[in-house]
Amino acid sequence: LFCSAPAVALNIFACEPEWQALAQEIAGDKADVYVATSPYQDPHHVQARPGLISAVRRADLVFCTGAGLEAGWLPLLLSKASNAKVQRAPGLLLAAEQVTLLDTPEKLDRAEGDLHAAGNPHIHFDPRRMLKVAAVLTQHLQQLDSDNAAHYQARFDAFQAQWHEQVQTWEAQAASLRGVAVIEHHRSWRYLLDWLGMQPVGELEPKPGIPPSPGHLQSLLVDPQARSARLILYTAFNGDKAARWLASHSPACAVALPYTVGADESSTILNGFYTTLVTRLVDALEQCSDE
Numbered sequence: 001l002f003c004s005a006p007a008v009a010l011n012i013f014a015c016e017p018e019w020q021a022l023a024q025e026i027a028g029d030k031a032d033v034y035v036a037t038s039p040y041q042d043p044h045h046v047q048a049r050p051g052l053i054s055a056v057r058r059a060d061l062v063f064c065t066g067a068g069l070e071a072g073w074l075p076l077l078l079s080k081a082s083n084a085k086v087q088r089a090p091g092l093l094l095a096a097e098q099v100t101l102l103d104t105p106e107k108l109d110r111a112e113g114d115l116h117a118a119g120n121p122h123i124h125f126d127p128r129r130m131l132k133v134a135a136v137l138t139q140h141l142q143q144l145d146s147d148n149a150a151h152y153q154a155r156f157d158a159f160q161a162q163w164h165e166q167v168q169t170w171e172a173q174a175a176s177l178r179g180v181a182v183i184e185h186h187r188s189w190r191y192l193l194d195w196l197g198m199q200p201v202g203e204l205e206p207k208p209g210i211p212p213s214p215g216h217l218q219s220l221l222v223d224p225q226a227r228s229a230r231l232i233l234y235t236a237f238n239g240d241k242a243a244r245w246l247a248s249h250s251p252a253c254a255v256a257l258p259y260t261v262g263a264d265e266s267s268t269i270l271n272g273f274y275t276t277l278v279t280r281l282v283d284a285l286e287q288c289s290d291e
Contacts, residue, residue, distance in 0.1 A: 015064035066094025
């Protein structure tokens, strides 16, 4: 006799790997979670491929960042899929709408680059905000699958208890980072810096979404605030050319960080992602201080 696996209750479409990982934490074996993007992909720039449309068509829940991060492709997926279940809550969950956003622009001007009207969408770099999103996700899962409401609540309660302890551990490990000045390639890291008490003093991009230029990099070398930077942060899909050039011409050290869960061997699960971020930053600061 062959025993078939129990059918899952929900199909979840996650736009990015961080939301896939969080959904798996809370849903456990009650859901299949499909992820639309890879850990090495810039989520601003994704094609609405037929396979993604098909996955949205099958979904009971679409779980994405929002705040304009997926503006170039998520609305098209939702429209083409024609799935009434995921056009609004509880079948649609946009994580950025559940937390307070940083970098909310006073005015929108295309001359200022690729600004997000609602604010900075890269909220997954702050584990405190992730816990708030997890609580709302639990409510959505319970509404969509009331038969398993107790299962989702139990998994959230366990996640919350473990998460509080883990955040305290990370913050203790990151004590040396407080007040450290940082240059970012893109404003991806604002929530990480806010959480750890680090100070953003410049970006390699002259304006959000505009590639680094020789002239702008030269201007950072003579900017007193930018000259105070100890670390220069970038991720794989940024490329390392600009960060390494600036590091070679300044006292700062370039450090590559994973953008999301699964971006390297040490970040394959959600808590491993934050452990890697903290460890890389602490190690980079120590090495830079020794040079």
